[in-house]
Amino acid sequence: MRKPIGVIDSGVGGLTVARELMRQLPKERFIYLGDTQRCPYGPRPEEEVREFTWQMVNYLLDKDIKMLVIACNTATAYTLEELQNQLSIPVIGVIEPGARAAIKVSQNKRIGVIGTEGTISSKAYPNALRSIDASIRINDLACPPFVPMVEDGILAGPMAEGVVARTLQPLKEMNHIDTLILGCTHYPLIRQLVQKEMGDHIQVISSGEETAREASLILAYQKALNTSNEEPVHEFYTTGDIEKFRVVANSWFEDPVRILELVELEGTRSSA
Amino acid sequence: MRKPIGVIDSGVGGLTVARELMRQLPKERFIYLGDTQRCPYGPRPEEEVREFTWQMVNYLLDKDIKMLVIACNTATAYTLEELQNQLSIPVIGVIEPGARAAIKVSQNKRIGVIGTEGTISSKAYPNALRSIDASIRINDLACPPFVPMVEDGILAGPMAEGVVARTLQPLKEMNHIDTLILGCTHYPLIRQLVQKEMGDHIQVISSGEETAREASLILAYQKALNTSNEEPVHEFYTTGDIEKFRVVANSWFEDPVRILELVELEGTRSSA
Numbered sequence: 001m002r003k004p005i006g007v008i009d010s011g012v013g014g015l016t017v018a019r020e021l022m023r024q025l026p027k028e029r030f031i032y033l034g035d036t037q038r039c040p041y042g043p044r045p046e047e048e049v050r051e052f053t054w055q056m057v058n059y060l061l062d063k064d065i066k067m068l069v070i071a072c073n074t075a076t077a078y079t080l081e082e083l084q085n086q087l088s089i090p091v092i093g094v095i096e097p098g099a100r101a102a103i104k105v106s107q108n109k110r111i112g113v114i115g116t117e118g119t120i121s122s123k124a125y126p127n128a129l130r131s132i133d134a135s136i137r138i139n140d141l142a143c144p145p146f147v148p149m150v151e152d153g154i155l156a157g158p159m160a161e162g163v164v165a166r167t168l169q170p171l172k173e174m175n176h177i178d179t180l181i182l183g184c185t186h187y188p189l190i191r192q193l194v195q196k197e198m199g200d201h202i203q204v205i206s207s208g209e210e211t212a213r214e215a216s217l218i219l220a221y222q223k224a225l226n227t228s229n230e231e232p233v234h235e236f237y238t239t240g241d242i243e244k245f246r247v248v249a250n251s252w253f254e255d256p257v258r259i260l261e262l263v264e265l266e267g268t269r270s271s272a
Numbered sequence: 273m274r275k276p277i278g279v280i281d282s283g284v285g286g287l288t289v290a291r292e293l294m295r296q297l298p299k300e301r302f303i304y305l306g307d308t309q310r311c312p313y314g315p316r317p318e319e320e321v322r323e324f325t326w327q328m329v330n331y332l333l334d335k336d337i338k339m340l341v342i343a344c345n346t347a348t349a350y351t352l353e354e355l356q357n358q359l360s361i362p363v364i365g366v367i368e369p370g371a372r373a374a375i376k377v378s379q380n381k382r383i384g385v386i387g388t389e390g391t392i393s394s395k396a397y398p399n400a401l402r403s404i405d406a407s408i409r410i411n412d413l414a415c416p417p418f419v420p421m422v423e424d425g426i427l428a429g430p431m432a433e434g435v436v437a438r439t440l441q442p443l444k445e446m447n448h449i450d451t452l453i454l455g456c457t458h459y460p461l462i463r464q465l466v467q468k469e470m471g472d473h474i475q476v477i478s479s480g481e482e483t484a485r486e487a488s489l490i491l492a493y494q495k496a497l498n499t500s501n502e503e504p505v506h507e508f509y510t511t512g513d514i515e516k517f518r519v520v521a522n523s524w525f526e527d528p529v530r531i532l533e534l535v536e537l538e539g540t541r542s543s544a
Contacts, residue, residue, distance in 0.1 A: 024375055026405045096492060103296055104485050132488065133298045134501055213376050216404065217486050218493065220368060229406055 006060035011039030013186035014071030020212035029232035036240030041074040042116025077122035097210035099128035106179040113140040115183030150186040239268040276301040278332035283311030285458035286343030292484035301504035308512030313346040314388025327537040349396035369482035371400035378451040385412040387455030422458040511540040
């Protein structure tokens, strides 16, 4: 099936998921929409995140997507079930793939989760983990400084190391976990710092890789994989600054982004 | 949904898959049927494998299973599509999960596959891999001595090392792969030997772990996970020697097998 797959995110963090999707599903065509102007979603009230998410979803449904990937943990926490119930296409979030992968690798059933305030307070990860295995013990921690730091491009160096060390301190003090879920799509960009701070004995799970794997399975299961061998041309849309988006996107993908356009959703300004 | 999940295999190899299923889906109840008396399936003609597999499937359908896992690569290669088309419950094989996991981890897109003669000559792995990514290069190799060796309990020592070294020689000579799929559920039992022979730079994929992960996703996607917290009691059935089966099963599972019975299928002898 040659229809595209839609990917939505609050900003550029979901590009880590998109990159993995493109790598693991090289025959598929993707349409990415990042609500960069209103990023981050993490501190926003649930109702607002739901409204913004539906605006993005409706924009992509008009493009006749065959599957929707919510490449944003906060949006997944608040809207996944609703979207799965109301859309006729498969909807994949980033939370359950991360949870299943953590259960696969954890030996001692003690799993850590870090994410935005919204994701952590929603308890979406603990719910997903315990719905599969009630005996799992979870330490979760909101890390509010991480998204602004990553959005500012501070990905290494003493300052980034200091922020990561201070923020993760409470999690280290309860250091019995053997697996840590990066419950925010921005965090893979500081994965090395997190790994170094937590120690080599901790297995760090990146939701992006896992989500791509599950999207691949659901497409195959639905017999909706694209079987044509034509090179796909992906499309990118942002509600924010196009050139800033291009710089980030081009630093993450092997090939430069070809189609990139500004999109106005209800409430976003095209002059942004 | 409290209905059980059915798992079939040509013998005891599929217990490696069952163990992972039980670990990753601890709330689910499993019914395992191993056609130990007629194992191995690898060298048998396709028509015979199809007939034996259908006999096992029909036995489990009578037990009202909600999902079927074909924990045998040879049976998956010959019957997966047919079973998926004809049964109304989800059917998971071991080949596609292994293929998707290999695509996820391979960096150079050169993937090795080892399995029985039946699995390798069916080209099921190359087909699964290339249907996702046409640019992947595959080196596959049939390893006929491995299943009888494992069934005889020879899992370590100089003899096992020698057999593994000699058998894998052709694959080592074309040593550009970075990922190797264990395309037979017996092989995880000699995984260390294979890893040592191939070298630490090769990522070895075990289909059992990957299949459990995908079964977990499909159950969640179908909203068919068991939400009760009652301790499940699994059932095991074999067409062959019960006590031999019990020894192997008890060496693989933490808890001793509680329900284990002899089953007679058309053509198997209950006196076996």
